[in-house]
Amino acid sequence: MVLESRPLVPLIGFLAMGSDPTPSIEMTAKRLECICQSVSMGQGQEVHARKLIDRGLREGIWVLLQNCHLGLEYMVEIMEQFAELEKEPEKVHETFRLWITTEVHPKFPITLLQMSIKYTCEPPSGVKAGLMRTYDSMSQDFLDYSDSPFYLPLIYTISFLHTVVQERRKFGPLGWNIPYEFNSADWLASCMFVQNHLDALEVGQNISWTTVRYMVSAVQYGGRVTDDYDNRLLGTFCRVWLTDQLFTENFQFYKGYGIMAFKNIPEYLEEIEKMKTVDPPQTYGLHTNADITYQRNVTQELLDTILSIQPKESSSGGGETREASVYRQAKEMLEKVPPNFDPNEVKERLRFYGILNSMVIFLRQEIDRMQKVIMLVRSTLKDLLLAIDGTIIMNEALRDSLDNIYDAKVPQIWLRRSWSSSTLGFWFTEFLERNMQFSTWCFQARPFSFWMTGFFNPQGFLTAMRQEVTRAHKGWALDMVALHNDVTKYTYEEIKAPPPEGVYVHGVFLDGAGWDRRNSRLCESTLKVLYAALPVIHVYAINSTAPKDPKLYQCPVYKKPCRTDLTFITPLWLPTIKNPDHWILRGVAILCDIK
Template sequence: MHTAVQERRKFGPLGWNIPYEFNTSDHYATVQFLQNHLDDLDPKRGIQWSTVRYMIGEVQYGGRVTDDYDKHLLNTFAAVWFHEQMFNDSFCFYTGYIIPQFKTTKEVMDAIDTLPLTDTPEVFGLHMNADITYQTNSATAILDTILNIQPKDAGGGSGETRESVVFRQAHEMLVKLPPDYVAHEVRTRLVKMGLLNSLNIFLKQEIARMQKVITLVRITLTDLKLAIEGTIIMSENLRDALDNLFDAKVPSLWRKVSWESSTIGFWFTELVERNAQLSHWIYEGRPTCFWMTGFFNPQGFLTAMRQEVTRMHKGWALDTVTLHNEVLKQFKEDISTSPTEGVYVHGLFLDGAAWDRRNSRLIESQPKVLFVPLPVVHVFAINSTAPKDPSLYVCPVYKKPCRTDLTYITPLWLKTNQKPSHWTMRGVALLCDIK
């Protein structure tokens, strides 16, 4: 288990949301606890497996863990590997990885020598595709480092200068930048749609934030063109924008008020697409299917939907109304009408598993296919705080591939033929954006 928690870190968010500094002291402390537990054992009662699992998953290793889903993964490892059946001859952590039952040191050493030199991701509960993720992350980190240490000053070559490249780029982006929202037009439309409707209040907040981003981008690009021409002084923020745009990255000032993205091309495309959804909603009416990635505050969107459903039912209270979902068989193009309750959501991708569209359930990933688009999901609210069906896999939804509390949105419940613990160890999650 110590090996598994250590080795999973190299697979990035697929292994652990946060790469914890597990070390040998955690291992020694756990071994010491097990030694003490076995010394004080009552032979009639046997090993207290619930105590062992709790001490490992919640105290010894779990004491370092701060993320709820990482804690759940740790407890899943403890539940799958620490039980009475582990002493059966048929038990193995993975094919070929058994608990050797030998009496001499030489036999144990010989058994270790028969193990493979390199462990496949499946040994740690992951899919074979996790190796591709690991190699991609390693290559990206190396290329980023090379890019960061490159000299920023222009060389003496005869090619186009950095400034002229960025000037042309800034001009092209200004041409494609969406127009500003006119405050009185937005208010008129909101009044017509219902000013006090929960989702319309949410829309108003989203448009205000989008306008802030559009304004900042327009000012920065206009000033950058003037600074390159020499009309105004090149400030620190404009210098940062110049360097980042030349390296195809998002300027720091823009990133602070918007969202993370790997390149400026993806970021700007997302800006146009996000704005298209909001302007369609405000000027042409509520969409039949929502692109959740396109919101600054997707949690607020789901809360507004819960409020809307609660108001539709007399006697329902927001505190007792919880989210539930159903994955449809159609994709966005096949949806023509809105649901009577709740919302249709599209644009989610499965990471770590694939989707059986015919039977609407999780299945194993295809080799070399890292992300699989999920069909439209009907997210609705039910008046119950009772626990969900334990046979469903609780799948976390994140805005970006970086799985932290800042990008976490909500859980969705997905059907599966296998035990949910299998997908927990696979690190399966839903991502709004895979770039």
């Protein structure tokens, strides 16, 4: 890239998660015996950047402007300055180079992009590439730092862990609930802690594994982690790998991935070169099916990108126009939109159930929210039909609705008031099913089993159930009552009566594991089956806040496949004959909706 570049052609690097091109740029400058000065952009940094560029133009040094998405106005200034200098090239030193690093930003000046050399520095893919990058950038002095027999295996284990935590990101929510920017600074901090810890050990004294695990999982890497279940995963990796077993000859992270302990860097590089280029998902603690999830996510992203750059104008060729297609779909949907709930009828029915009953209060809140969605859908579809006919003006919201309905996506105005879904078809089906559940509950009878996916606030549903159980028992206090559950052997169709206490919940799926119906416990996923439907679950409350049985796997329940704090509902406890750590590494969770 340096050979291709010219003084007035900036080199723009797009930052990818988990990689930073700065060390590579500085190393290249050192190798070519150039001075490289950097400024990190942000508020008030333009003054320093101007001075540095002026100095670079005079003296021929390399200038590195970092995080330029935080100084977009200054990017326009650079573009104009370079355009002027093109007229007087004699004012520019021939060894001057301008390096820019930025995150992808929609408002970055396009002209500057067009006049630049663009590159991106992605993190290495796979264990082999990750270890190769780590050991290639390591110095021999770093490897020779300690004579302790524990030192080299520990450094290799942290390097392997570093690669695994980065690689798990590509598997989406199965890998990490939130994709974190783990980078080489975390690896270096962990290695330096290991050096200090080994220095502090007396002769014959063993490693304090509790300390090492805590520093790696809760401080060095854990400092970036914000999700409780991701913290649990990181802690499990350290608990499984950072043990005395590490120093035995037959220790393996996974079949074929043992410990390397050599004295010289070239020996490591030679051995790493022999490793497989593509790793099975089990290397990262995941099931074989995780690879299907990864491939599907990549394909979906590609198709979404292709769809987003399609022309939005009406086609002049034959066939149905965009407007005609949307008009037909909107008309069909409008015919299926259910009528509004009659407030007086609803009030009458709720009074019959007992207006102060906690479950009835929950139902009233859900119906109020559903009413707003029904009214919004009806008004949007009516306005869209009128706008396509030319009776009213097509505003921004209607234009967005037209584009999204044509692309089989959910209009933004609906998403803001309702729930997310991958396609309009799935969303509209769920819309009708939700309405059906509320209508049946309100105007016929309380369901024997509840479809938890159909609630706006499933946490509120479980809290209402806890209140109901607490009130039924004299002397119980709500803050001393905890949720518990049993997975039954029944399907939804087999439920003919409500449970004596608590609620039955149906329509949930296991992600990352399968379900053994005969023995009612977790088992490995069936090959090529990504989600396993769970039988009806009996959720109830117990008058105890004592910790649950450690042999049970604490499985988080999420509303959608996107696992964040916003979609988290509650943990449920599932029986297993394997150690629960196995399922933590598998990333097992219960999803209410898999679309």
